[in-house]
Amino acid sequence: MTKELSLKEALLAEFGENEPIILRYIDSEEKYGVDKNSFRKYLSNLYKLKEINRAEEGIYYFAFTNTYLNEESFLSDDKLVVSKFIMSGKKRYGYRTGLSFANQLSVTTQVPKMTEITSSMISRNKVENLSTKYFIYKARAKITNSNYRLMQILDLINDYENMVEVEDNKAQEMMTLYLKNTKISRAELNSLINEYPSKLFRTLYNKNLFKVIESTVK
Structure with missing residues (x-):
């Protein structure tokens, strides 16, 4: 498993779906053993891979899919x-x-x-x-x-x-x-x-x- 996907699992377990993940509020080194620059890079890579959604610069979230409408959720x-x-x-x-x-x-x-x-x-x-x-x-x-x-x-x-x-x-x-x-x-x-x-x-x-x-x- 790549570092990005390993980080995705850790973030998903902590935050769950449709909850904001604000990078500047997270001590990535203490929580995930990843320095801030690498943390930002990994999240950016996950976003490019469509493994995570971005609400705005520095704020990500895991969307859930509405199976009836076949649409992804957005942060309110x-x-x-x-x-x-x-x-x-x-x-x-x-x-x-x-x-x-x-x-x-x-x-x-x-x-x-x-x-x-x-x-x-x-x-x-x-x-x-x-x-x-x-x-x-x-x-x-x-x-x-x-x-x-x-x-x-x-x-x-x-x-x-x-x-x-x-x-x-x-x-x-x-x-x-x-x-x-x-x-x-x-x-x-x-x-x-x-x-x-x-x-x-x-x-x-x-x-x-x-x-x-x-x-x-x-």
Whole structure:
């Protein structure tokens, strides 16, 4: 078996079908014993051999064939954006924010004109114009599995007047419930708060929201 086909089997076993494989997020040397340059070359060769599909430069996937239509699957725009900017596997590096998140939390009925995302994977804000428009914000701090929910809530509080339509006590209830399983250290909480402008502190005080974020301290 060639190195390319051996790598294909390993990738297929790990990612499965119709899941994005983002080269820059993979430590190929640690996972597959292949240096980055060779890894890219092998994936390019597999693509030329039609053993793997390419969504865009540096992002591949294994398509599955619809036997009824005799067509290969494509990655949806949302799945592609999620893998690039929010999470891959169990690793979290982004989250939905703005009206997208406020709507999810049921504190507003406003319909977002675009999907807003905050990500640790970019160095400056950017726009992705796909079937839906995505606005990607550079994260204020490193996003992890343990802090992303709190960061979503801090974003919401920072723009409270524009985002929240329900009564303050209802908003507090929804936020507290959303943060139920979020636990971070006091030092990390203070560090995150300090990344936001002073209006966050005013809203925390005026809307009696300190107790909401304090609930996350372990």
